[in-house]
Amino acid sequence: MNPRPLGEVTRGTTNPNRLRRVDNWIVYALGPLIRDAPEPLVVDLGYGATPTTAVELRSRLARVRRDVRVVGVEIDPARVAAASAAADPPWLEFRRGGFELAGLRPVLVRALNVLRQYDESAVAGAWAAVTSRLAPGGVLIDGTCDELGRLGSWLTVTGAGPVRLTLAARLATLPRPASFAERLPKALIHRNVPGEPVHDLLRALDDAWLSAAPYATFGPRARFAAAVAATRAAGWPIAHEPRRWRLGELSLPWPTTGS
Incomplete structure (x- = not known):
């Protein structure tokens, strides 16, 4: 029996292209990390009520490396079931999970508009849970943006803690x-x-x-x-x-x- 996922179900609201700014920054700033990874596995943590952002992430990262794998991870089993129609194994799939990353060891985790819905006191524990499960040299991108993706910011987080803040706007x-x-x-x-x-x-x-x-x-x-x-x-x-x-x-x- 699988252990209960770490975390809570969030609102799950999303829109097409909402995360384009962070995705484009990932391609620019973290492209070498993905390109050089022994296993180019990326997790879209808390992708929401629809699989749109995970589909878009896979498409954008494929420009960096064709064989990149993206796994959308959500706590709500209904969301995982609904996303299955958008799966494209082995390049894009969906699993139930939380901050434990469904047992995966990705080189990159993108968690946008997830921790914003938690108490501030939960942030350090969530960072520790995610980064302890990253592949060597891996990073977590934790941030937030508005509903249309016109204004946002994110932190690059490693096992040692946050290392960089990025602000981005239309x-x-x-x-x-x-x-x-x-x-x-x-x-x-x-x-x-x-x-x-x-x-x-x-x-x-x-x-x-x-x-x-x-x-x-x-x-x-x-x-x-x-x-x-x-x-x-x-x-x-x-x-x-x-x-x-x-x-x-x-x-x-x-x-x-x-x-």
Whole structure:
């Protein structure tokens, strides 16, 4: 008899292309990890009421490596049964499970909009459960985004803990960088208060965005890139990736955003 999956059933809401920003970032930033893995196994943890995001993840990662395998893992058995019609063995399948990953040893786990529905006190335990089951060198991507995937953020987490925060937005609809506060990962959302690093970061980005108003003549991409460059010049260790900035994306180390 299989042990009870670790975790709780979440709301399961999802939309096509909701996770395109994190998927595209995975292809860019973690492509080498998948490409070099002895077994290119990826888990879409908590894919929700429909298998859409798992299907899309497999399609996007296949650009990195044709033989990548994606397994959608859900606690709710009804969701697993409903997703079976979208399976494409051995490249895409669905299993019942939770933070124990249904016994799998993936090189990458994507868990978007999962821990957001838990208490903050549950985050460290969930991270530990997932990362203890990763393949050597594997990572967990834990984050959240809005319903249409226009605004989101995620953490890269290893067995040693979180190592990087990434913010990403559709710049045409981003009012100002302070909006990222609405979609911070669970580990950070309650820390967006004066005196906390993530609050200082968002304030610095917001101030730089306001100062970069003249760049709006050239469009939101130019303005956002200028704001990120200014924030970096002010001392924040944002990765020097100007092309990603113009896509509405930036990454920086966890010690500068968490405790």
